[in-house]
Amino acid sequence: MKKLLILFAFVFMISSASALVVNNASYNSTTYETAYETFIVNVSWDNITYSSIAANFIYNDNSYSTTQSSIGNTSLFSYSLDIPLNLSGTYYTSQSSANESGGGYFNYSKPATSTYSANATFSSACGPHGQISIPQTCFDYYSDKIALQTDTTGTPTVRLFCQNSSGFSIIYTSAPGCNTPVINSVQWTTYNQTDFQWNFYLNGTNTDNSSIYQQVVQPTTFGLCSATNNVPFVNFTFKDETDLSSINATIVSGTFEYYLGSGTITKSLSFTNTTENPSYSFCSSPSDRNLYVDSYIPYASTNYPQRIFNPSVKTYSSSVSNQILYLLSSTDGLYVTFQVINAAEQSLQGVFANATRSISGTETLVAEGTTGADGGITMWLNPDVIHTACFSLVNYNIFCTTQMFTQSTYTISLGGDAGNSNVSDYQTGIDYSFRPTDSYLSNGTYYLFNFTLSSSYWALDSFGFNITNGSGSLLASNSSTSSSGGDILLNVSTGQNSSFYITYYWIVNGTTTQSSRSYLIIDLSDTSFSIANLINRFTGYVNSDPTFFGLNDFGLGLLSFLLILVVTGTIKTKYGLSNAAALLGVIFGLVAFLDVSLGVIPNPIGAVSNFPTIMTGVLFAGFLFKEVFK
Amino acid sequence: MIVVFLAVAYFMFGMIVYQFLKPDIAIQRDSDHLNCSAAMDWGDMGICLVLDGVIPLVVIGILSATGGIITDKIFLP
Numbered sequence: 001m002k003k004l005l006i007l008f009a010f011v012f013m014i015s016s017a018s019a020l021v022v023n024n025a026s027y028n029s030t031t032y033e034t035a036y037e038t039f040i041v042n043v044s045w046d047n048i049t050y051s052s053i054a055a056n057f058i059y060n061d062n063s064y065s066t067t068q069s070s071i072g073n074t075s076l077f078s079y080s081l082d083i084p085l086n087l088s089g090t091y092y093t094s095q096s097s098a099n100e101s102g103g104g105y106f107n108y109s110k111p112a113t114s115t116y117s118a119n120a121t122f123s124s125a126c127g128p129h130g131q132i133s134i135p136q137t138c139f140d141y142y143s144d145k146i147a148l149q150t151d152t153t154g155t156p157t158v159r160l161f162c163q164n165s166s167g168f169s170i171i172y173t174s175a176p177g178c179n180t181p182v183i184n185s186v187q188w189t190t191y192n193q194t195d196f197q198w199n200f201y202l203n204g205t206n207t208d209n210s211s212i213y214q215q216v217v218q219p220t221t222f223g224l225c226s227a228t229n230n231v232p233f234v235n236f237t238f239k240d241e242t243d244l245s246s247i248n249a250t251i252v253s254g255t256f257e258y259y260l261g262s263g264t265i266t267k268s269l270s271f272t273n274t275t276e277n278p279s280y281s282f283c284s285s286p287s288d289r290n291l292y293v294d295s296y297i298p299y300a301s302t303n304y305p306q307r308i309f310n311p312s313v314k315t316y317s318s319s320v321s322n323q324i325l326y327l328l329s330s331t332d333g334l335y336v337t338f339q340v341i342n343a344a345e346q347s348l349q350g351v352f353a354n355a356t357r358s359i360s361g362t363e364t365l366v367a368e369g370t371t372g373a374d375g376g377i378t379m380w381l382n383p384d385v386i387h388t389a390c391f392s393l394v395n396y397n398i399f400c401t402t403q404m405f406t407q408s409t410y411t412i413s414l415g416g417d418a419g420n421s422n423v424s425d426y427q428t429g430i431d432y433s434f435r436p437t438d439s440y441l442s443n444g445t446y447y448l449f450n451f452t453l454s455s456s457y458w459a460l461d462s463f464g465f466n467i468t469n470g471s472g473s474l475l476a477s478n479s480s481t482s483s484s485g486g487d488i489l490l491n492v493s494t495g496q497n498s499s500f501y502i503t504y505y506w507i508v509n510g511t512t513t514q515s516s517r518s519y520l521i522i523d524l525s526d527t528s529f530s531i532a533n534l535i536n537r538f539t540g541y542v543n544s545d546p547t548f549f550g551l552n553d554f555g556l557g558l559l560s561f562l563l564i565l566v567v568t569g570t571i572k573t574k575y576g577l578s579n580a581a582a583l584l585g586v587i588f589g590l591v592a593f594l595d596v597s598l599g600v601i602p603n604p605i606g607a608v609s610n611f612p613t614i615m616t617g618v619l620f621a622g623f624l625f626k627e628v629f630k
Numbered sequence: 631m632i633v634v635f636l637a638v639a640y641f642m643f644g645m646i647v648y649q650f651l652k653p654d655i656a657i658q659r660d661s662d663h664l665n666c667s668a669a670m671d672w673g674d675m676g677i678c679l680v681l682d683g684v685i686p687l688v689v690i691g692i693l694s695a696t697g698g699i700i701t702d703k704i705f706l707p
Contacts, residue, residue: 498660520660522657529685531686534682534683534686
């Protein structure tokens with residue numbers, strides 16, 4: 001027996017030593033709705049052989065693949081997410097049956113299998129009924145309604161129902177005598193405790209799961225400050241933009257979308273107060289975190305037409321932000337309608353427009369909105385003050401104008417439709433030059449190539465240029481990463497290349513814009529402009545295929561004969577040269593030039609080279625001897 | 631003596647001026663234009679020969695002019 005126990009313990013130890021050990025899987029900090037949190041688990045192992053390890057993070061019954069990093073024998077898995085909202089719902093008023101009047105029901109939505117407990121507070125004409133705890137059983141049944149009604153049978157009472165597998169059950173009954181049929185308010189407050197777990201996969205198989213942990217998620221709130229929500233984040237006040245006097249104003253149908261994390265999950269608040277107040281102070285919870293708020297606030301006052309405050313998402317904290325909203329008196333303003341059209345004079349819908357003016361030295365937004373289907377937008381502006389109005393639409397160049405708007409209608413034409421592509425004009429603000437500016441270079445010479453570029457609009461990723469020769473071989477290149485441009489130099493020899501091809505470029509936002517130019521490299525030495533070069537060229541053309549003007553040997557010989565005849569005849573006639581030896585000398589010179597230099601006099605077959613020249617030379621020598629010794 | 635100076639001046643001016651013809655002639659003879667080294671067309675061949683003869687003729691003309699001035703004024707009074 002003892003041996004058996006020892007054996008069992010040994011086996012157990014081996015098994016235990018081979019187990020995956022999960023560490024630090026819980027997330028103990030309290031978090032809040034819409035916050036962005038990272039959950040981390042640390043696992044280590046002994047005596048386990050595997051080729052892959054992975055983990056899934058289960059949160060609120062949703063499974064997520066995690067990111068793994070390893071440190072020695074420890075694997076770290078993490079997952080980040082925006083914390084979903086707690087139980088939420090809408091209270092609807094309704095009358096359910098003849099025996100029940102007034103009341104309504106709370107229509108809620110919840111993720112499945114999570115642990116909930118909730119409190120409801122409501123009041124009727126009988127006064128507040130205190131806080132009623134809603135049991136878990138109300139949330140476990142696949143239904144989404146908790147009813148609140150007044151039972152008018154017998155002595156009227158107020159009752160709270162919830163639906164479970166048995167039907168509706170009463171979870172609260174007020175004291176008798178509450179015979180007012182109307183439930184006039186209900187405050188549904190909840191807190192949530194969400195479950196999460198880690199599942200581990202070795203070699204693709206789920207081998208281990210962590211414990212199920214419970215995460216407390218406190219609600220994130222944003223609303224008008226009250227006794228229960230008393231940490232102010234932003235305070236809105238109102239002033240006359242002309243004399244900067246304080247004004248009482250209303251906010252009608254204002255909306256606030258707010259969140260703590262990345263904005264993937266948000267909460268919203270609708271706010272209306274038709275009573276003119278000097279200020280509206282909004283508080284938020286939790287007080288130790290930044291709250292991101294996207295506001296849409298229509299505000300107005302008596303004798304002050306409505307304006308809308310609709311900025312981009314703002315960050316608020318417990319360090320209170322004071323936001324002054326400006327109104328313009330009906331006696332100081334003018335409705336100015338901007339009609340926005342394109343180059344084809346078609347109305348443009350959805351153009352974002354705003355107007356700003358200087359108030360106390362600060363450019364302040366006083367109007368904004370988007371154009372309607374008619375392409376128009378109307379703003380309440382002071383015609384005696386300079387405003388800057390800007391208009392922007394995707395695929396169109398932004399247009400701004402700064403002036404006094406004294407007319408009731410203005411037409412704004414947005415030009416430069418960039419089409420449906422997302423290509424930007426990366427030549428805007430780009431100024432460049434390339435030297436040398438000559439179209440040709442001398443061979444065998446060093447030149448300093450200089451590319452100068454300046455960018456006044458775009459921030460350059462890089463810019464530079466390449467030099468390639470006529471064969472396409474890269475000879476040199478240089479670049480710079482200066483965001484505003486500069487000079488780039490290269491000292492390169494032309495060598496024996498026949499041409500240089502320069503490609504210069506700049507890169508903005510990963511997009512390359514380039515241009516090019518070429519240089520002809522020529523030999524300016526005198527040997528290429530010599531008489532010998534001319535003779536060689538002529539000889540080459542004569543011997544080429546096809547021959548020069550299609551002349552064959554006979555044709556060239558005939559032309560040579562005619563040339564000799566004409567030149568000799570001209571000399572004799574013009575200058576009276578009649579001596580035979582002298583004429584033969586002229587003929588000999590011409591024959592030698594045409595035969596030896598140009599090679600255009602055909603040689604008899606089998607004769608020695610330059611036979612015509614030799615024969616003519618012999619004749620010339622004979623006549624000269626005769627003249628000398630005559 | 632003035633004639634000699636005049637002739638020398640003509641020569642120097644001519645030697646400077648003819649240099650300006652070289653790049654244009656070289657560009658025209660290049661492979662991107664007439665491609666004289668591999669001309670196939672008779673007209674191109676003719677023009678190439680003319681271009682090749684321009685500089686020699688200009689030099690000969692300059693030398694002839696200066697030589698003629700000197701010969702005419704000095705050796706042939």
